[in-house]
Amino acid sequence: MPSNPDLTSLSFTFLGTGTSAGVPVIGCQCEVCTSADPRDRRRRASVCLRFTDGEGHERVILIDTSPDLRQQALELGLERCDAILFTHDHVDHTFGLDEVRRFNAVMGSAIDIYAEQETLDFLHRVYRHIFEAEKNINRSFVARLLENELRVGEPLDLFGLRFTPLRLLHGRQPVLGFRVEALDDSGEVAESQPGQLPLAYCTDVSEIPDESWGLLDGLKTLVLDMLRPQSHPTHFSTEEAVSAAEKIAAEQTFFTHMTHDISHAALELPAGMALAYDGLVLS
Ligand SMILES: [Zn+2]
Ligand SMILES: [Zn+2]
Ligand SMILES: [Zn+2]
Structure with missing residues (x-):
């Protein structure tokens, strides 16, 4: 039986909206780096979805684990994590994975992670102490993760939400974006989508290939890369x-992954488009 989320509880939070070096830059x-506007302080890019599932359990799904995950979780009061989806293998999107061991400890369970095979291979290389924990010299406190491979166009259903991976190009590197929709009973x-859905999260992109435009149709919310x-x-x-964003024509667009070349207050954007900022919650 699918367990559908309490549609009114769904929120989408920007944990970080900065480029790989963060803002301020060291x-x-x-x-911008010395700006008093808190919206100009940008941690590394990631987002989370929070909702209550059909059985009344709180659920938290992360997209990417930035190197700032610990601070992001503390500030937003994240105390659990039910699944992690990865867009790609870059350091600014993966180097917080070690931190999720606290969620393991609090929840007393392993966490499912979802990524393309190339990204899973990268995680294995970097996090040998997690994936080959039996080889650690001392028994140590490491994350417990369950790996799952994602493939473009093959939807992943989690707790009443559907995540459809879509292909984006990040320079020459193929990466994933996600279309997120609610499921019905x-x-x-679902024909009628709650809150900010359907939503697409498309960070780290320089080209949208032809095959992906269809998955960006009819969006209520688009989140899109805008570097500088x-x-x-x-x-x-x-x-x-x-x-x-004009071509995709979502009802509302939020930009993310900005450098210090963009001042939040100074940048003018067309109607229906805005810069995201750390801590922004769409609900
Ligand atoms: Zn990035
Ligand atoms: Zn600067
Ligand atoms: Zn990247």
Whole structure:
């Protein structure tokens, strides 16, 4: 039996909205790095979905585990994690994975992680102390993870939500975005979608391949990469992000993964588009 979430409880939180170096950048005194506006302080990019499932249990699903995960969890009061989806293997999206061992301890259970095979291979290489814990010299406090492979276009249903992985290009690297929708009682995508859904999370992208546009149709909410005004080989610039967002035409678009070249207050965007900021909750 599918367990459908309490549709009114679903919230989508930006844990981090900064590029790989974060903002402020170490050793920089520019206007944005020294800004008093809290929206100009950007931790590394990740998001979480929180809701109550059909059985009344609180659920937390993370997309990516940034190096700032510990601080993000403390500030937002995250005390559990039911699943982690990974967009790709870059350090700014994966180097907080060690921190989830506290969720294991609090919940007394392992955590399912979902990623493409290349990303799972990377995690194995980096986190040998977790995936080959039997080889650790001393018994130590390491995360307990259950691995699951994601494939583009093959939907993943979790606690009444459907996550459909879609292909994005991050320079030459294929990475994943996710379309998120609520399911109905029969396990089909619900005709009427609650709150901010359908939503697509598309960070770290410089090109949307033809095959993926269909999965970006009819969105209530789009979250899209916008690195900085100047062009970059692996991320959308301000202009490219706005142009892609106009083409996707979601009801509302939030940009993420910004550098210190973007001042939250100073950047002007078309109607229906805004910069996300750390701690922003869409509910
Ligand atoms: Zn990144
Ligand atoms: Zn700076
Ligand atoms: Zn990346």
